[in-house]
Amino acid sequence: MIERNVKLMQGNEACVEAAITAGMKFYAGYPITPSTEIAEISAERLPKVGGKFIQMEDEIASISAVIGASIAGAKSMTATSGPGFSLKQEGIGYAVITETPCVIVNVQRGGPSTGMPTAPGQGDIMQARWGTHGDHSIIALYPWSVKEIYYTTIKAFNLAEKYRTPVILLLDEVIGHMRESIELPNEGEVEIYNRKKPTCLTEEYKPYKVKEGDIVPEMAGFGEGYRFHVTGLVHGETGFPTNNGKIAEELIRRLIGKIEDNKDDIVETDEYLLDDADIAIVAFGSTARAAKSAVDTLREEGIKAGLFRPITIWPLADKPLVELAKKVSRIVVVEMNLGQYYLEVDRVAGKYTKVDRFGRVNGDLITPQEIVDFVKEV
């Protein structure tokens, strides 16, 4: 019999363990509540697996170091919370245009600004999507349990490598800090994706040329013999800056398209009792846990409710949401903000069904009973 490895683990700890399993070799960060354990545990764990941890002077330096390490070939991660996530936006945009794989964890807290450091909030949904300037797409994942943090962290690394893009992992304070049982996979049970490296002659390497049949350009590591130039300016296949409008148009369309055109591969959703549901609750993270309990209570009272849970927050799960909207008479979006994901759900589902929102911003979790009451009221 295979020995199972069941442990009581904190969400933030599971994130680090998963990152290491996914191949993380570099972490740069500036600690901030409620993400600090991710830095702490990375500092302890990375040197033991031949990796490097560095505490930088601030968040911009952290994301910059992460991008540099990734360009040098190391799978890299940083973690922060709201205020630090704001600061990292500049670097996230740089990672988007330079197509540098990296994982940015945002353990959300109440905001704006320094807000409520130790209280949960889900106010960074839109910042994850549009926090950095310029037209772009992004991948953001949103787990709801310690176990799922483990698997979505690995997925975040895999997607970052596969699509050469920054991937954001959104956690709730309460999910990052709570402890649950988790069964760790044995070696070889997890699928790991590594970036595709060039095999051509060094003088033939074009760092931003996408080979026929590939999604992204092959990525050489700095110092491995391939010479290439990296810039935040619009660039052609050679990696050198250009103001050529045709090249700019092609580049931006390709960067957005590599994500938006591969939603079938990227987007993951979960559902509970939706088959015969009349009312669908849409929720993510800790709020979805309350919603699941609420669904059970509503069913006991004869109301056919179900739960739709986006695990991939960005890109938007528009196709599944439209399908959902076509079969239920009402959608209720529950989130710990005053209606961010709601705007997107209403945009794609609003023409097929009624979409309501239930939000809260006082730092307390939304309880199952409050969801039950809201659903019955409207």
Added chain:
Amino acid sequence: MLHQELRLTGSGGQGLILAGIILAEAALYDGLNVVQSQSYGPEARGGASKAEVIISSREINFPKVNKCDLMLALTQAACDKYYESIKPNGILIMDKSIPNIPARDDITIYVVPIIETAMNSLGYPMVSNVIALGTIYEITKIVSKASLEKAVCNRIPRGTEELNIRALEEGYNLIRNHKEECYGHGCRFN
């Protein structure tokens, strides 16, 4: 079906979150579902601190405790803040140092000299949390003794196993040998 929600309260630095982790881990060893969470203020020491543990034989969705079956209070401030959250017929274990006993006649209140025992009998105030775990065990038997002792030893600094097992035993004994006028079942307020 087993489903118990516990809230451990006091001030930051009293080891309540660690106590919550230990209790959760013991329940995990017993094969139960468990969620442990906490909330605290921005301070490193002092300030209100609470750890919550849900132990259940079924899947746990909502991760936070609302109304609790059992509450531990090590400070007056925490006791005052949370005692109303105890379910009717629930249990309150409060440290003897807390002067004001909450006015509730629908719960069982144990007034137990946890901190005093840690200071005077064991000489280490920091084992108050483990003594408290001993009292919780003796009252509820919510986890097995073997699992609790294993979980304690798994989470404490190496070399302090003997001290901490003694602390657990002090906790068991505080409940077993309670004197009516000072703590234990005799303190049930009707």
